[in-house]
Amino acid sequence: MTTYDLIVVGAGINGVGIALDASLRGLKVAIVEQDDICSGVSAWSGRLIHGGLRYLEHYDFGLVRESLVERERLFRNAPHLVVPVPLLMPSFAHNRRSRWLVELGMVLYDVLSFGKTPPTHRMLGRERVLGRFPGISRQGLKGAALFFDGQVALAERLCVELAVDAVANGADLFLHTRVTGPVLEGGHVVGVTALDTRTGEETQFRAPVVYNVAGPWIDRVFLPGTAPEQPRLNGGAKGSHLVVERFPGAPTDVVYYESRRDGRLVLVIPWMGRIMIGTTDVRFEDDPDLARCDIGEAEYLLDEVNALIPEAGLTMEDVLYTLSGVRPLPYEPGVPESSITRTHVLHDHAASGLPGLVTVVGGKLTTFRQLAQDAVDDVLRRLGRPATRCTTGTRPLPGAVEFAPEDLRVELIAHGATPDVAARLVTVYGARSRDVWAVTESDPRLAEIVHAGSSMTGAELVNAVIVEHAVTLTDVLARRTLTAFEPGHGLESLDAILAVLVPATGWDDSRVADEVAGYRQWLSHLAIPDPNGPRSASFGAGPTSTQGARS
Numbered sequence: 001m002t003t004y005d006l007i008v009v010g011a012g013i014n015g016v017g018i019a020l021d022a023s024l025r026g027l028k029v030a031i032v033e034q035d036d037i038c039s040g041v042s043a044w045s046g047r048l049i050h051g052g053l054r055y056l057e058h059y060d061f062g063l064v065r066e067s068l069v070e071r072e073r074l075f076r077n078a079p080h081l082v083v084p085v086p087l088l089m090p091s092f093a094h095n096r097r098s099r100w101l102v103e104l105g106m107v108l109y110d111v112l113s114f115g116k117t118p119p120t121h122r123m124l125g126r127e128r129v130l131g132r133f134p135g136i137s138r139q140g141l142k143g144a145a146l147f148f149d150g151q152v153a154l155a156e157r158l159c160v161e162l163a164v165d166a167v168a169n170g171a172d173l174f175l176h177t178r179v180t181g182p183v184l185e186g187g188h189v190v191g192v193t194a195l196d197t198r199t200g201e202e203t204q205f206r207a208p209v210v211y212n213v214a215g216p217w218i219d220r221v222f223l224p225g226t227a228p229e230q231p232r233l234n235g236g237a238k239g240s241h242l243v244v245e246r247f248p249g250a251p252t253d254v255v256y257y258e259s260r261r262d263g264r265l266v267l268v269i270p271w272m273g274r275i276m277i278g279t280t281d282v283r284f285e286d287d288p289d290l291a292r293c294d295i296g297e298a299e300y301l302l303d304e305v306n307a308l309i310p311e312a313g314l315t316m317e318d319v320l321y322t323l324s325g326v327r328p329l330p331y332e333p334g335v336p337e338s339s340i341t342r343t344h345v346l347h348d349h350a351a352s353g354l355p356g357l358v359t360v361v362g363g364k365l366t367t368f369r370q371l372a373q374d375a376v377d378d379v380l381r382r383l384g385r386p387a388t389r390c391t392t393g394t395r396p397l398p399g400a401v402e403f404a405p406e407d408l409r410v411e412l413i414a415h416g417a418t419p420d421v422a423a424r425l426v427t428v429y430g431a432r433s434r435d436v437w438a439v440t441e442s443d444p445r446l447a448e449i450v451h452a453g454s455s456m457t458g459a460e461l462v463n464a465v466i467v468e469h470a471v472t473l474t475d476v477l478a479r480r481t482l483t484a485f486e487p488g489h490g491l492e493s494l495d496a497i498l499a500v501l502v503p504a505t506g507w508d509d510s511r512v513a514d515e516v517a518g519y520r521q522w523l524s525h526l527a528i529p530d531p532n533g534p535r536s537a538s539f540g541a542g543p544t545s546t547q548g549a550r551s
């Protein structure tokens with residue numbers, strides 16, 4: 001059995017971020033994940049890399065500055081995945097936030113983002129708003145603020161690249177392996193017990209430091225009776241999005257606006273050629289894996305988008321699928337979800353009888369790199385190692401190394417890719433497209449398209465299982481190729497997909513049947529809510545509900 005310096009529980013954005021930083025600083029790391037890379041809340045987010053304009057309402061200037069610095073780093077270190085996007089924030093007569101308050105926020109946001117590359121904000125008058133976004137409701141429209149943030153449309157790819165990079169630098173990745181309890185020696189945590197969820201085999205991992213980075217599952221990692229009782233750390237709040245095709249009047253900018261019903265801030269986000277509408281804020285106490293968008297949330301979001309864009313006329317029939325996840329927020333009883341801080345905390349369990357165990361509470365997709373830096377600094381201190389310099393701030397992701405999108409596209413076409421395939425490869429893999437496409441030289445059949453809607457070729461499937469650690473069909477379709485988020489979820493192309501995957505993996509008939517059944521079951525995460533099902537009545541209503549969700 002290998003003894004590690006650090007065990008990271010969870011391969012969401014924060015877990016893989018910590019593993020990469022730690023391995024770059026010379027630590028021997030094991031990442032232990034119950035499901036797959038980015039199978040938790042990192043996949044259910046709004047996918048914005050944002051400074052957090054809303055946090056200004058809570059005077060959280062430190063968090064806004066940190067987020068804006070990280071946003072800029074991601075533009076530089078992952079330009080193939082994280083891009084600047086314009087956001088339009090309209091002001092209507094019915095708004096609770098006045099236009100001058102919005103403008104003040106914009107000025108502050110610009111000041112806090114000094115050194116940034118995207119343009120500073122502009123305040124637009126009513127006519128210019130209508131010119132930019134003709135579908136917007138004219139009723140009570142006064143104008144809008146136009147500003148920039150970032151978007152990581154393929155958040156799964158960001159996590160996968162970080163994990164692949166961590167492994168390339170010496171980390172060991174154990175997927176589909178659930179941590180069940182601590183290993184205790186002399187009153188110290190010296191490792192964890194874990195269960196291979198596919199074979200049922202039990203195993204142990206040993207390290208003097210264990211980091212619990214299980215997002216909204218942090219309080220559920222150790223089975224009851226395996227450890228002394230710990231204080232509750234996670235105060236989960238469910239947030240859901242609807243995904244629809246582009247509709248009449250749909251914006252080209254991200255639109256960020258006040259809900260008419262309760263003053264929360266709601267987003268309409270162009271995403272993967274479609275529109276994502278979100279989000280909600282509902283107290284959630286169950287297993288985060290069970291979070292689903294309910295009919296109350298869906299109706300609320302549809303009402304809000306139809307009020308913003310009168311010709312949209314969206315109904316439940318228009319919803320392609322939904323996304324829903326639980327925010328890993330600190331447990332703060334009595335505080336409305338929308339007011340709970342998004343700053344991360346590294347919680348040491350020494351005082352509650354588990355020295356050697358640290359839990360990451362909170363954190364956002366945007367700030368994962370800084371969180372990882374803080375965590376690894378802490379791990380080095382605990383191990384008594386010298387404080388080595390963190391290099392992730394200036395380190396490009398593998399797909400960003402010498403990334404010149406236009407040259408790459410031309411190069412791929414010269415090597416036989418069609419323009420559509422080349423465009424897709426560059427968007428999904430950045431500079432790594434070359435390696436993905438290289439397999440077609442030895443097997444030209446892998447150049448064939450296996451999913452027409454997205455121009456995905458067999459080469460990507462082979463890359464997923466050979467290079468990117470995918471174990472199951474769901475890993476491949478949901479977290480490597482993102483076929484799951486296309487209308488039809490790739491089910492119409494399963495024969496062609498399996499015709500490539502079966503020889504690449506050696507799956508027999510019974511394994512194929514299990515994989516297909518497992519994928520169909522996973523698709524319940526995207527379910528359209530039952531009109532007669534349970535409904536959430538309110539979304540973060542409380543004393544500060546006008547301050548909106550702080551995704």
Ligand SMILES: Cc1cc2nc3c(=O)[nH]c(=O)nc-3n(C[C@H](O)[C@H](O)[C@H](O)COP(=O)(O)OP(=O)(O)OC[C@H]3O[C@@H](n4cnc5c(N)ncnc54)[C@H](O)[C@@H]3O)c2cc1C
Pocket residue numbers: 009010011012013014015032033034035036037038039040041042043044045046047048049050177178179180213214215216217220221222237238239240241279280324325326327328362363364365366367551
């Ligand atoms: C609706 C919504 C919108 C959001 N929008 C944004 C946004 O626009 N921008 C932004 O920056 N942030 C956003 N966030 C927040 C962001 O998604 C999260 O803060 C971030 O993804 C947390 O990542 P994580 O790695 O900590 O958790 P996760 O991604 O959940 O990873 C934790 C991992 O731990 C694993 N795990 C759990 N238990 C065990 C166990 N026993 N053994 C092994 N593994 C285990 C899980 O399977 C999971 O993969 C949003 C969140 C929500 C819900």
